[in-house]
Amino acid sequence: MNLILILIISFGGAILTYLAGKISSKLRDILAVIISSGLFFYISSLFGTHFETKLWLNFLGFPLLLRLNQLAWIFTLVISLIGALAVIFSLSYIRGKEKTDYYYLMILTVNAAMMAIVLAGDLITFFIFWEIMSWTTFLMICYKKGPALKAGMKYIVMSIFGSMAMLIGILTIYTAFDTVVISELITKFASASPGFTLFTMIMFFIGFGVKNAIVPFHTWLPYAHAEAPSPFSSILSGVLIKIGVYGFILVLYVMVGVYKSLQLSSWLTGIKYTLSIIAAFTIVIPTLIAILQDDAKKLLAWSTIGQAGYIFLGLAFGTSLGLAGGMLHFFNHAFFKALLFLVVGAVEFRTNGIRDLNSLGGLSKKMPFTFIAALIGVAGLIGIPITNGFVSKWLIYKTLIIEHSPFLAFAALFGTWGTILYCYKFLHSIFLGQLPEKLKSVKRSPVNMRIPFFVLSVGIILFGILPGIPLRVINEIIVSTGLERLNISLWGLVSDTGILNTLNIFIAIVITGLIASFIFKLARRSRYVDQDDNYAAGAYVPKDKYNFSVDFYAPFYRMFENYLKDFFDILYDKIARTTEYLCDNIRKIYNGYVGNYVMYILIFLGILVFVQLKWSVF
């Protein structure tokens, strides 16, 4: 009943919000916030419970099942949290724009559909809500029209491709096993042949890979993330693409249980290494491409692909440590990436929609709260110690080193150093350096935008210092998939091959920080001068002229510009254009001449007669 209640509240609430918008916009806003945050609190109260319910309606004779376990719980929790914060953020972001009711309807429906996917107990339910999510996402990406329509089209074409692959997978499973209930499939897959398992796995991987933007299925993501409204970008990047991660865990660890039998069958190790190499490419190439971006949201979008690679790399290894790293990175990434997209949203909101990194700069004094949020988000993304990103990346690196894959570890570490480059570019181009004249009158971010900033920033720091909180839940998931339990404490990890104690590092940083700032305070007071009052070795630094942001890493660009293109995107575009050209030419046979049509018929009949005479087929 609890699970049906979640569905009713989330889907019904979306429609109710839409209807309330027809009466008054204030009522709609209040309702949207109450529903989304209410869901978060309700779901967090369900911690540790296990449910299984059947929906009262059937689909083509299939019963629709819902179930809640630890794995589903942590995903619904993150979805509802990011959803609620995005709604709160939207209150001022979307106010006064057109089709606001529609916006809230869509954003709440996407959230509802994502929760339903995660709660689904059989593959048919999973697929139905998967499609609802895909289509509402499409409508949401296209919200701004113009270039957004093209981005949306790119997304939906790839998404349909993925869903179709997944549908084939589901149908194959159904014809072979006569059931689509996940809990029953676990036992069925244990006795399935390797070839069959591999086929269904590949089909599902295409479906999830498109959502999770694994190279080579990533090409929709940069456009979609950049063109969608910023609060929705944070949902897209923070949780929506992680539904793909959920899918991977579902297939790899729960349904097929591949890694339970990994030790037994050697053919699976091949898959493991293929997946890890794909993941390594997904980390390295998008990270380098992100450095070249000049659009704040596109930069973050490429970074999202790179970070998805980390999650995937952790999951692919199939050890307790790897699964913990992957899961934790999913959890953490939702926090910092959502935060960074919201930061861009706030900047966009206050500067009338500028997100071009080359025309921003020096906003740290104008928008201090946003800057602090950006700083914490960036620190998390890089993985600086005492932020949550450090812990999850540490777990992933350690997995790779312990499993004797130094080259994969190198790819992952390399990704981090690329991350530093684009993160600093992001930070500097928006908040540091010279303040352009046109941005002199920028105001601080409104209060409702600061609430999500605060919540997410606290999350990043808190789970960085005490990673044991999410790790404890993740440990239960690890145990439920049949892997070994990790030795986790509130502040890290204990094992023979190296310990992690984040609390220790935190205390060290705080104490040295306090001492250093004490000495700093004790020394002679410094004179406060204006930002533009600079020393330039005798030369004059003109205001507003020398903002260092265009060609930020010029030598790097010169070296890589020609090699770092999204070759897959170009390839897909070429395929699309060739198909269009071919179809266009085929269309030309309908030229409106009846005589020609008669000729076609005669030629066709002639071919048939020829075939019959020659080979007597009919």
Add this chain to the structure above:
Amino acid sequence: MYFLHLFILALLALFSGIILVGISRKISARIHWRYGPPLLQPLIDVIKLFSQNSISHGFFFDFGIILTLVGSFILIFFIPVSNLYVMNSGGLIAVIYIMLLSPFGLAISAAAGANPNASIGITRKFLLSFAYEIPLLLILLSVMTHYNTISLVKIVDMQVDSGWSFGSGTLILSGISYLLILPAILGIRPFEVVNASQEISSGPLTEFGGKHLAFASIQHSLHTYAVLALFVDLFLGGSSLFGLLKPISSTIWGSLIGILVFLVKVAVLMIFCLFINAVFPRYRIDQAMKYIWKWPLLTAFVGLLIVSLLN
């Protein structure tokens, strides 16, 4: 005991960092046929700077410079000297990450003012560190793979038992590669692109004066010490002296001599880097990146290949 270790380690790093900078100025001067400043001149400079006037561009300007110092200070607690070590949490991976704190702090601080020179310097710093981190990561990974642990303390212990890893054959290529990029990590010529004083008026440090500059100088000396000490721990066996110290390793004299041996190794390494610094001109940033991605990267890559094949 723990706090005693902490205290000694901090003092040791501060003192030897400052002395190292002093030595380096003296030796460079002698190579240039000058007399050179006294050995403790860096210390005198820092004290002088604290009493001088300084300007500030606001909260983040101050915050960043404090973060820079904190980052370098914490780093030294992770690097064992003889029997002294304070933190082993997270091992070498944590060390790599802690190393990020101080450039990040410096970047925030430098760019909080609107000086374009500082911004240019910072981008160069990140590009240069991006360049040298790639071979460095390969080197660290080969050490971690060779000893199959991520704990720096264990790596040092194993070298005490089985000899320096620099002489062990398997890790020699990684060691050579580290030596090749060492000037880049230290930011000295031929890789002095970040603080290029003739070109961008000392880059990120342009806006610093008084206590800000004092903090930056302390950070610089700590960083110099930490980078060299890391090499000594990874490749020159920490404080081991061809097994001569083994019989007295548990006594207080053993640890004292161990510390001394360690510092001598650090100093020798520093002098080696100084010889390079004194005679070479400065690369451009793109030349520096190209150089690092040629020979050091190749050696490091082959080094890791050998290590992973042998394991």
